[in-house]
Amino acid sequence: MAEKTALGDFLRSRRGGVKPEDVGVASRGARRVPGLRREELAQLAGVSVTYYTRLEQGQSTNASESVIDALARALDLNDDERAHLHDLARPVRAKRRRPTRPAVARPGTRQVIDAMVNVPAVVLGRHSQVLAWNTLGHLLLAGHYAFDAPDHVAERPNLTKMLFLDSHHRHLYVRWEDEASRAVASLSLVAGRYKDDRDLAELIGELTMKSPEFASMWSKHPVANCTSGTKYFRHPEVGDLALEFEALHLPDEPGHRILMYSARPGTASEAALRLLQSKVLPEHPVLDRARELEA
Structure with a gap:
């Protein structure tokens, strides 16, 4: 039932965000709520009002790809939102539930991030849990x-x-609201992709109960695939840093990714990152081995 509710909630949120005049719909009579009416969206998408209503209410679970594409076009969804709508509309296949094993970072992945002595790196699981980090990423x-x-x-x-x-972690981000919005939008995309993930549902439930800010952001159904950008830190030891991040998804481990940070050359952020390195790298085992080979 949760996936049915999620589909309806997402459709309503996007329907409410479309101005009728922007899509050529003449406004008739007073509107109790902003956005398109159900019958207006159904007409734009070329489906019957009855069918769309059943879809939004979770009473129809076999919408074709063409119908979902038509709704996405009518709602003017971006690529991430379109993919999310398809994920939500796709029924969960009944399957025998097996005990889930805790996610782990593969030894080869750990070896790669440990070799990144100048780059803070973190291995994340599907739920944004930290599976491994290198020394600089941890610090x-x-x-x-x-x-x-x-x-x-x-x-x-x-x-x-x-x-x-x-x-402690919250105060690390200068632009906390931007960072929080990005995290919620990414989590929403993952939740649509893995609708049968019980641990993910528990994480969302815990955050909704314990954080009013998360609950408010989650209710707006943001969606974004956040694979790169800039994060602004105020680190307690080295001060302000503006670091570029890149997320490298691991094809053999669905949902796992390596998150890496770097500073632009010649900037104050690069100097701050080097200062942070100086606190840990003199004793780093990879560097110690390199010094032995050079001797």
Whole structure:
């Protein structure tokens, strides 16, 4: 039932955000709510009002790809929103539920991020839980956690949860609202893609109950695939940093990604990142081995 509600909620949120005059619909009579009426959207998409109403109310679960595409065009959805609508409309296949094993970072992935001695890097699971981080990534994002916290499932840091519920992590971001909006939009996209993920549903439920800010943002159904951009930090040890981030998705581990940060050359942020490096890298095992080879 949850996926049916999610589809209807998303359609209503986007329908309410379309101005009739922007799509050539003549306004007739007073409108109790902003946006398009159901019959107006149905007409724009070329489907019957009855069918669209059943779809929005979760009473129809077999909408064709062409119908979903028509609704996406009528609502003027962007690429991320269109993909999300298709995910929500796709029925969950009944399958035998198996016990889920905790996600782990592969040894090869750990080796790659450990070799990035100049780049803060974090391996994230589907739920934004930290599966591994290198020394610089740990110090940048969560120095108040034990370095081996990702190895203990019950203690694993979760970047989205920390953003809303961990005051230390929250204060790390100069533009917290932008960062929070980005995290919620990304989580919404993942939730539509993995509708049968019980752990993901529990995470969303916990955040909704414990954080009014998350609940408010989540209710607006934002959607965005956040794979690159700029994050603005105010680090307690080195001050302000503006770091570019890139998310590298791992094809063999659905939902897993490596999050990497870098500073533009010649900037104050690069100097601050080097200062942060100086606090940890003299004792880094990769550098120690490199020095041995050079000797």
